[in-house]
Amino acid sequence: MATTEPKKLPTLPVIENPTRRAAVKGGFATLGAAAFVAAVSPLRQAAKTATAAEFMQKHYAELTPEQKADVIARLEAEAAEKYGAEVTIADDRPIPGTKFVYAINLSVCNGNGKCVEACHKENNHDRATNQSYIRVLEMPKGTMDMEQGSTTYTGTVPKDDKFYLPVQCQQCDEPPCVDVCPVKATWKEDDGIVVVDYNWCIGCRYCEAACPYHARRFNWKAPEVPAEEINPDQSYLSNRVRPVGVVEKCTYCLHRTRRGKLPACLEACPTGARVFGNILDPESSIRWILENKRVYILKEELGTKPAFFYFFD
Amino acid sequence: MSSASATESHITSYPKFVGRSLWLATEGSLGFYAWMTMLTAVFLVGANAWANQVAGGMIGTNMTDQVSWGLYIANFTFMVGLAAGGVMMVIPAYLYHDRKMHDVVIIGELLAIAAIVMCLMFVVADLGRPDRFWHMMPFIGKFNFPISMLTWDVIVLNGYLLLNLHICGYLLYMRFLGLKPNPVWYVPFVMLSIVWAISIHTVTAFLYCGLGGRPFWNTALLAPRFLASAFVSGPAFIIVAMVLIKRLTGVVGLDDPIATLTRIIRVTILVNLLMVASELFTEFYTGGAHASAAKYLFFGLHGKTALVPWTWTAIGLNMTAALLFLWPGLLSLRWRPLLVAACAMAFVGAWIEKGMGLIIPGFVPSTLHEIVEYVPSQLEWKVTVGIWAFGLMVFTIAIKTALPTLKQPAEH
Ligand code: SF4
Ligand code: SF4
Numbered sequence: 001m002a003t004t005e006p007k008k009l010p011t012l013p014v015i016e017n018p019t020r021r022a023a024v025k026g027g028f029a030t031l032g033a034a035a036f037v038a039a040v041s042p043l044r045q046a047a048k049t050a051t052a053a054e055f056m057q058k059h060y061a062e063l064t065p066e067q068k069a070d071v072i073a074r075l076e077a078e079a080a081e082k083y084g085a086e087v088t089i090a091d092d093r094p095i096p097g098t099k100f101v102y103a104i105n106l107s108v109c110n111g112n113g114k115c116v117e118a119c120h121k122e123n124n125h126d127r128a129t130n131q132s133y134i135r136v137l138e139m140p141k142g143t144m145d146m147e148q149g150s151t152t153y154t155g156t157v158p159k160d161d162k163f164y165l166p167v168q169c170q171q172c173d174e175p176p177c178v179d180v181c182p183v184k185a186t187w188k189e190d191d192g193i194v195v196v197d198y199n200w201c202i203g204c205r206y207c208e209a210a211c212p213y214h215a216r217r218f219n220w221k222a223p224e225v226p227a228e229e230i231n232p233d234q235s236y237l238s239n240r241v242r243p244v245g246v247v248e249k250c251t252y253c254l255h256r257t258r259r260g261k262l263p264a265c266l267e268a269c270p271t272g273a274r275v276f277g278n279i280l281d282p283e284s285s286i287r288w289i290l291e292n293k294r295v296y297i298l299k300e301e302l303g304t305k306p307a308f309f310y311f312f313d
Numbered sequence: 314m315s316s317a318s319a320t321e322s323h324i325t326s327y328p329k330f331v332g333r334s335l336w337l338a339t340e341g342s343l344g345f346y347a348w349m350t351m352l353t354a355v356f357l358v359g360a361n362a363w364a365n366q367v368a369g370g371m372i373g374t375n376m377t378d379q380v381s382w383g384l385y386i387a388n389f390t391f392m393v394g395l396a397a398g399g400v401m402m403v404i405p406a407y408l409y410h411d412r413k414m415h416d417v418v419i420i421g422e423l424l425a426i427a428a429i430v431m432c433l434m435f436v437v438a439d440l441g442r443p444d445r446f447w448h449m450m451p452f453i454g455k456f457n458f459p460i461s462m463l464t465w466d467v468i469v470l471n472g473y474l475l476l477n478l479h480i481c482g483y484l485l486y487m488r489f490l491g492l493k494p495n496p497v498w499y500v501p502f503v504m505l506s507i508v509w510a511i512s513i514h515t516v517t518a519f520l521y522c523g524l525g526g527r528p529f530w531n532t533a534l535l536a537p538r539f540l541a542s543a544f545v546s547g548p549a550f551i552i553v554a555m556v557l558i559k560r561l562t563g564v565v566g567l568d569d570p571i572a573t574l575t576r577i578i579r580v581t582i583l584v585n586l587l588m589v590a591s592e593l594f595t596e597f598y599t600g601g602a603h604a605s606a607a608k609y610l611f612f613g614l615h616g617k618t619a620l621v622p623w624t625w626t627a628i629g630l631n632m633t634a635a636l637l638f639l640w641p642g643l644l645s646l647r648w649r650p651l652l653v654a655a656c657a658m659a660f661v662g663a664w665i666e667k668g669m670g671l672i673i674p675g676f677v678p679s680t681l682h683e684i685v686e687y688v689p690s691q692l693e694w695k696v697t698v699g700i701w702a703f704g705l706m707v708f709t710i711a712i713k714t715a716l717p718t719l720k721q722p723a724e725h
Contacts (some may be wrong), residue, residue, distance in 0.1 A: 018336075025339055032353055039361040048557040050444060059448075059455050135681060147602050147682045176525065181461035184446040185453045200455070202448050203371075203441020206463055207481060208381040212526025214681045217378050218441065221370035244370045245441030303523040 059184065060237070071199070072236060079241060084227035092235045092258040094191035100252050100307065101192070101264075101279045104166055104287050107271040107313040110135055111157040111164030118268030119168075123239040123251060124231055126223035128208050133250035134265060135214065137165040168253040168265070169194065169215035169250035170306030172297065177207035177216060177249075186247070192307050193252050195237040201246040208247060215304075216249045253277070279307075325374050330489040338713035344561075349390045349709065352702040359699010362692050363438055371441055373692040379685035380676040382439070388670030388700070389435035391546070393517045394539060394667060396428035396473065398547010400510035402570070407503050413569035419484060419715050420558075421551055422477045425510070427708035429474040435702045451495075462520045469513045476506045481715070488718045513536050514539045521675065528607035530675045534592055541585035541665070545665040548574040548581075549656035556653055559713065564719045576653065579638045582659060586635055589666070606674040615676065619686040621670045630662035 057063075057071060072089045079087045116132045125131040137149035141161055149165065158164065175194050178186050185201040188194050208216040222244040233241040235255035244247050253263040256278070266274040277286030289295070293311040322420050339349075366373050375384045402421030408412040437443050438511040448454040449467060461499050480502050487494040518536035527530055555567045596607040612619050637655035642648055678684050689697075 015346075021340075023485045034362060035353075038363040042361070042364040046364075046368040055444060137681060145602060147605060147678070149682060150682060152681050173417050178508055179460050180463065180524075182461045182467070185448070186722070188373040200445070200448060201442065202445045204436075204439065204463065205441070206376065206520075209675070210524050210526065212680050214378070214679055214683075219372075220376070220377045221372040243442075247441075249386075257423075299526070301389060304525075 031123075038167070054199070057199050059200050068204055068236075074313070075236070075240060078208050078232070083225060083241060084228055087230065087231060087232040087234050087240070089234045089236055089240050090255065092238070092254055094189050094193070095258060096190070097280055098278045100171070100257060100278050101286055101290070101309065102171075102252065103286060103295065103309040103311060105273045105275070105313060106163055106165065106310050108271045109136075109164045109166060109269075110140055111153070111162070111273055112270060113157075114270055115166060115265035115274070116266045118264045119250070122231055122256075122264035124223065124225050124234075124241050126219075126221070127225055127229070129220075131223075133215065133217070134166055134168040136165065138162050151228070165300065165310070167213055167215075168308070169211075169252075170213050170308035171252065171302065172306035173307060174303055176210040176212070176302075176304060180206045180210040182206065186249075186299045189237075189254075191254075192259070193254050194249065194255070195251055196247055196249060197237070198240070198242050198246045198248065203245040203247065205247060209297040212302050212304060216219040216247050218247050219244050314712050326490065328385060329487060330486050333489065334485065334714040335382055335710075337717075338710045341713070349706065352706045352709075355702035356699050359696050359702065361701065362695035366438075366692060366696065367443060367482070373690060375687055375693065377687070378681040379683055379684055380687040382608040382672055382676070383687055384668070384689040384697050385435045385439040387672040388537075389432050389439070390517060390672060391664050392428045392432045392435065392704075393514055394543030395550060396425045396432065396470075397510040397514040397540070397545040398426050398545070399425040399428070399551065400507055401544050401548045401574065401581075402551060403507055403510075405573055405577075407500070408507070411570075411573060413566060414573055416566055416721075417479055417564075417570050417719060418554070419718065420554060420712065421547070422481050422506075423476045423711040423715060424547070424554070424708060425506075426474065426481065426711060427704045429470055429477070430707055431704035432470055433474075433696075434703065438696050438700065442679065446695065462516065462523055464522060465516045466513075469509065473506070473509050473513050476502055476509055480506065481711070485718060486716060488721070504711060513539065514543050515562055516576070521671075526680050527675045528603040530671075532592060532595075534588055538585065538588045538592070541581055541588055542663045544581040544665055545578055545585055545659050548578050549660045549663075552578075552656045553653055553660075554708075554712070556649060562716055562720075564716065571652075575644055578656075578659065580702065582631070582635045582638055585663075586631060586714060600641045602682075605678055609684070609686070610670060610674040614684055617677075617684050617686050619688055620669060620673060620677075623665050627665035627670055628664045629656040631666065634659035634662060705711050 005015050040143050040232070041197065049168055050235055051074075053070075053074060057190050058067070063071065069090055071127075072091065076087055080091075097114065104137045113136055116134045116136060119125070119134050120130065135151050137146060137151055137160060138153035138157075139146075139149040141163055146165075150231065151164075171188075171194050172266055173188075173192070175188055178194060182204060183200060185204055186207055203313045205218055207216060219242050223241055225241065230241070231239060233255060238251045238253065238255040253261075253265075258265060263274075263276055266276050275289055277284040279287055279290065281287065291311065291313065293313075295309045295311045297306045326442035341581060374383060377427040398459075402418045405411040408419040437446065440446065449464075451454065451458070454463050458468075480499050483499050484494050515536045518539040521527070521530035522532060552571050557572050558564050559567045593607065596604045605614060609617065610620050610624050634655045637643055637651065637661075643652050643655065673687055677686065
């Protein structure tokens with residue numbers, strides 16, 4: 001390659017024997033490209049599990065009823081294939097005239113964690129990480145400062161000098177998590193429940209950073225649930241087994257509550273600390289509590305307007 | 314293979330120009346080939362790590378639900394600063410008509426291009442579902458504009474990339490045609506790019522400081538602080554690049570621009586330190602729960618101290634660099650190695666301050682005051698270094714395409 005170069009043009013030197021150089025460069029470029037293809041070959045593995053239909057799927061709000069039916073059939077088949085479980089996935093919609101709110105009686109809650117466990121099972125959470133949408137803080141009496149609390153407490157409960165503060169998604173009326181989502185993968189439904197379209201979320205985790213209540217969870221890996229432990233009663237926007245790489249959250253068990261049942265955490269609570277209902281129904285117990293108890297909300301100063309209340313007797 | 318004639322249509326001559334530039338940019342000494350081969354190798358390691366991350370899920374990173382952003386977003390934030398920092402050449406060149414700077418201003422613009430390419434790569438590396446990136450594209454996806462700050466960021470970053478591609482492309486293309494660039498076609502864009510550079514870093518700051526639930530970020534000073542440190546790291550990188558360019562290619566006329574940038578850093582580095590100090594004053598003098606992230610950062614919290622060594626390293630580097638920049642002798646040619654060292658210190662200092670020192674403490678303690686620490690995994694480091702290698706490749710190639718233009722001033 002040690003050819004003498006002829007006199008250069010001021011700006012663009014002419015290279016002698018460009019064909020030979022081009023061949024060498026082309027060789028290197030091909031080599032580089034081949035190495036690149038080899039380097040990213042694990043992607044092929046990932047692509048195998050993702051179908052074209054899944055890739056092309058539109059946002060939940062833009063699916064026609066027929067398309068929705070197709071998608072749901074596909075997801076059910078996937079659950080059978082990947083998890084070996086027969087599941088039914090419904091598309092539960094909000095009931096008009098309903099606004100769900102939740103309240104917890106902190107005088108009664110004793111930190112036993114049954115709600116955490118029930119949520120884990122009900123919502124088909126990954127078994128290995130023991131995930132749940134609920135976290136219970138053990139707090140010293142006499143403070144509301146969460147910094148003093150602990151989520152990793154052990155020993156028999158309740159302890160005399162402590163009280164217990166369960167925290168889950170507050171279904172905010174001004175949800176910062178929804179505002180920040182760049183692709184509208186998460187939104188607030190008419191009955192007040194904030195949901196995620198797991199097939200639209202791109203996994204940027206901006207919502208996780210924005211939520212002041214640590215209510216969102218990311219699927220760092222595909223959830224693993226043994227077939228016999230899978231809860232087959234599922235809903236598209238709720239407890240169906242989530243794909244890897246997307247964010248999920250508490251939906252007040254909309255696959256139950258929109259069908260007239262109570263949230264799993266409430267049913268599991270042995271102390272009766274939990275109250276759930278439709279605030280628009282004047283006869284509901286939740287309405288009575290909000291009207292007659294001294295009720296407060298978490299981090300009020302942030303203006304998120306939770307639909308989740310705490311009270312003491 | 315002579316220059317295309319000016320009468321030829323741009324449709325055919327622009328591709329010719331691009332092809333020729335690429336051809337030339339891949340010509341070079343043995344050292345150049347070694348450098349590019351090294352970068353390619355590192356990039357391939359990163360690409361492989363990323364492919365594994367996509368295939369296996371982000372479990373391969375050390376991020377958690379408590380610390381949900383880590384090394385990638387830290388680097389992204391820093392790279393936005395580097396891209397914006399390039400404007401510190403543009404301002405003297407175009408607003409103050411600094412002739413010497415004008416001749417080499419393209420270095421800053423090319424840096425901006427490479428840095429934005431890296432930004433976009435870091436964002437993609439951070440996505441849990443990169444296969445769904447098209448959901449973020451306006452019109453075909455579902456763009457949450459103007460509510461989500463992230464969509465603003467997508468717009469301003471891509472806009473900045475296009476602006477700089479246009480400016481550099483136009484100037485180099487005119488050179489290729491042997492024509493004098495017509496100011497109408499680039500000066501307005503240069504002016505726009507000045508405002509735009511400020512906007513990319515402001516919007517990126519708004520990404521964080523708009524989150525009420527994260528007290529460590531929720532400060533009005535974040536955007537100005539971002540800018541101040543960008544105006545340190547950007548010029549610092551360019552100074553080192555220019556010292557190298559002078560050494561390796563014999564481009565002349567770089568000493569005055571280096572001196573100008575040194576004087577700029579002299580001011581911006583102090584402004585940056587002042588802002589950091591005033592933030593720390595509010596945090597620590599007021600105290601209370603809001604200061605716990607800062608406490609964690611500087612001294613550790615409840616025995617957890619993962620960030621403390623990072624923080625004090627950054628402070629040490631920033632302070633030493635600031636002192637060096639204050640010393641008038643640093644401008645002299647004799648002390649070039651010291652100038653390079655000072656720039657390196659300021660650069661690394663800013664990288665830590667804006668990366669590990671800003672993103673991570675936003676998540677520690679978590680919103681429920683859990684203290685979950687974060688140390689990047691090997692996979693994250695590989696991907697990160699791979700993206701840096703790619704960025705350096707882009708920058709090297711870009712500078713090489715501009716070399717004929719850069720050498721120009723010496724010829725008349
Ligand atoms: S608690 Fe968090 S996840 Fe739930 S609505 Fe509010 S901000 Fe969103
Ligand atoms: S992680 Fe998903 S739901 Fe959350 S902001 Fe990003 S795209 Fe939206």
